[in-house]
Amino acid sequence: MATSEPRATGGEQDPNSDNLRPPSTRFLQKNNSLDDKGRLAGQKNLLSCDNSDRDARFRLTETDFSNLFARDLLPAKNGEEPTIQFLLEMVDILTNYVKKTFDRSTKVLDFHHPHQLLEGMEGFNLELSDQPESLEQILVDCRDTLKYGVRTGHPRFFNQLSSGLDIIGLAGEWLTSTANTNMFTYEIAPVFVLMEQLTLKKMREMIGWPDGEGDGLFSPGGAISNMYSVMIARYKYFPEVKTKGMSAAPRLVLFTSEHSHYSIKKAGAALGFGSENVILLSTDERGRVIPADLEAKIIDAKQKGYVPLFVNATAGSTVYGAFDPINEIADICEKYNLWLHVDGAWGGGLLMSRKHRHKLSGVERANSVTWNPHKMMGVPLQCSAILVREKGIMAGCNSMCAGYLFQPDKQYDVTYDTGDKAIQCGRHVDIFKFWLMWKAKGTIGFEQHIDKCLDLSQYLYNKIKNREGYEMVFDGVPQHTNVCFWYIPPSLRGMPDGDERREKLHRVAPKIKAMMMESGTTMVGYQPQGNKVNFFRMVVSNPAATQSDIDFLIDEIERMGNDL
């Protein structure tokens, strides 16, 4: 992500970029010498800029959209001009939204209850009808949609692991939508398929698998990536389950931390293991799996006649940001011949930081890894990778060889048709925005972003760890950007620990959160965990956030919580 450093420090350029620049870049240079005559030559158009080297640049004209309809746009006859004008009006709405998102005087959200929005806000009618609306109304609807939404890119939006609005990623998504294709075959997505392949290889190199070899895909989110890992593990050890079902396998069990993401349990339920056969591992006070507990539970399961199959180690847990000790878990997996998956949906991004990647030490011993660039790395939603050490196993696990899609007699190398590796058929192009961001920032750009976010969270930790009115949920510097804390209103500060205080404290975070949302100034998450009552979970992944935003959050919590 672009940092807020001055331009002077940002001057280094790829030494190869001159070589890489093809002739078509000349339009950019030529444009720079566009003279006033050229600029003002337009008659009816606000901008007329002819450039014989390339297509005409867009011209923003005066258009009355009140009598235009969708049917007047391309491919309609004479639809080109209304199409371009409509898209430019949309871009006008969107670029204004982008500007305001980064403006701290803008609210994070303008909250309304479901029934209010359903009743219709100032003419914003969500109902669908038989007859078309004019393009003018469509543009208004778009403005309203943004108006009543949540600005997840706002510097004070801290509510989710995914936050921020990366401009390169955004541009990449706009291009992806315009290309409107599907990842299942090289035939219709040649460039995107290759970009995915190269990017996955690069990610596997960062994990530390030899030569970046292995398998992988981008999937629709970390939960599906984790589901893939369980499916692939099952296929590795009991390939006959694919054809014969779970009755062909013994009673299998999976292991994951009690702090791990709920998607492991969901995968267990969906894939036919049963959620009760997902055995939860105890953690230390920081939320990290206790390896001895894993071994004890493996032995116990075996004694009960179950067959241990799979262990998930979390690299960056959802609430505490804890990193399980991968090496110690890997030792146990090797000893008992179990599949080791690392769920790095949240923490995987730290592999890009020389300072922080040690927290995933041992990840190269994993059989599979989930890594969501849409979280810590600020890639727009969604962008999640499942990476697998063994090459070819995904196709073995999932292929059904559909003749209508994966013809073996195409004229190109059909090993590039990746669709049969997936549980999806059509697959959205999630790679391009990520590839483009990587090009635009370089690995060092991601590293700087991650280091900055971790610095910011340490700033928050240092600020509140001894501050009056705060209690940390766990001691010590957080491993990830998660800072978990209770705010104790003055009315509770003298109260002895006990059920009454617990009950009251449990209601503090929801009340403050509700006030935040009503006032629209900031958003941060809260939840209970185990026997701990509701506490705030602050996370930093938003590249727009600064120390002043952290200060603002604390001020808001105190302002809103002071009288509770």
Place this chain on the structure above:
Amino acid sequence: MATSEPRATGGEQDPNSDNLRPPSTRFLQKNNSLDDKGRLAGQKNLLSCDNSDRDARFRLTETDFSNLFARDLLPAKNGEEPTIQFLLEMVDILTNYVKKTFDRSTKVLDFHHPHQLLEGMEGFNLELSDQPESLEQILVDCRDTLKYGVRTGHPRFFNQLSSGLDIIGLAGEWLTSTANTNMFTYEIAPVFVLMEQLTLKKMREMIGWPDGEGDGLFSPGGAISNMYSVMIARYKYFPEVKTKGMSAAPRLVLFTSEHSHYSIKKAGAALGFGSENVILLSTDERGRVIPADLEAKIIDAKQKGYVPLFVNATAGSTVYGAFDPINEIADICEKYNLWLHVDGAWGGGLLMSRKHRHKLSGVERANSVTWNPHKMMGVPLQCSAILVREKGIMAGCNSMCAGYLFQPDKQYDVTYDTGDKAIQCGRHVDIFKFWLMWKAKGTIGFEQHIDKCLDLSQYLYNKIKNREGYEMVFDGVPQHTNVCFWYIPPSLRGMPDGDERREKLHRVAPKIKAMMMESGTTMVGYQPQGNKVNFFRMVVSNPAATQSDIDFLIDEIERMGNDL
């Protein structure tokens, strides 16, 4: 979709649109009276247009991107201007792409083999590096990405069930990317969550479920939607599988047509049934399930000790476009108490056509329906709905009640937090583009699009059914837009049927397809099916296609195939 009718016929306006127009629309009207003075007032800017009612419209300026980097964009200090200029440059690239996509003199694709693209085409380097590239290089990379891709919106792109480039849908996707949020909670996607709810209700009404009641979600594609249906069916009849796994159920079998989409088998494999326990049903010569075969196979399975659970009826099969007889299948499902799923991924759109919806007669008796607006209805990829008749069952099937995300003590009605119904955690906003298209076209707009596509395919059928050099794969007017045929080159026309002719004919379609891709003029799919050698499967879902494009396709096939 916008049709190519003249504007005069497109003048009808929603009678309510005046009431719906909120004050904020005034900017659009005001803009219309912008005077020349306002237009030319800019000094350094090409366009300067102040309007006190609203934010400034964008200003396209001369920007040298060769010394600008991602880190110079927002949220960088002084990043606003480079951000807007960068996005506008991107829009310039994209709007040019859009224009050319609808221009028949543009190629559908500029084909290169994987190794060619990997080696780098004229400086288009796919490799990622540690150091950032300039924004100038990024813009060039974007142009190259589009240049070497496939124009799926081109009027002569017929290769996939999803084709076309809907301008409203495209604008909707641009907005979705800019909002960059997640469907899992009302908290961060209030408007989108409500739009999804209303749209799903509308779809259920069209299916014919009373009052549009029921359950549903948009999922990442038809394969996942079909997977949901199997999971939900299992949960309905054997809810204990969720916690205890498949060992808590008897040996379950699923039924689906031999012509059905491979995702039913994939779901069987993934969910632990085993692909062999997905029993394939015989079809008639048109690819429609023979109900008597279903009943015979149900009885056979029961006799062998299996428990029939689920029947999939396909509404619009992938290759033939066949509609299984839903009512007759529903009778059997009722008799044997089985879950009936209708896979209308491809054919569901016909529910919007008064002329063609009878082909799904009986769909209201289904327990669940897959319906992909991204196929027949031209919504950008991806947009797939799983619709379920029983309300609340999706949450029962999938919920894991993650405390960090689905807090019960929020200030709003948390029944709007839909995330726990999904197997995904994060879920991309697939609804907005569809909702916006529905607003912009009305139901009648979708109907017109569907009727037009079916008319076009009938035009193709009539053109080739008795034409020299063509054999139809099945007799009679196609039920959907699928027209399946062999082109017989002159060299094979006199040849008696037999292995030699079959082998030669099998190679014709791949050869013609390869030539099409090399020349880039058009694209159409082919495949074998059962014992039938490779044949072309023509499908029409592209709103840009006309009779002249159908004629062009046939001309191309004959031109390329004449000497084979």
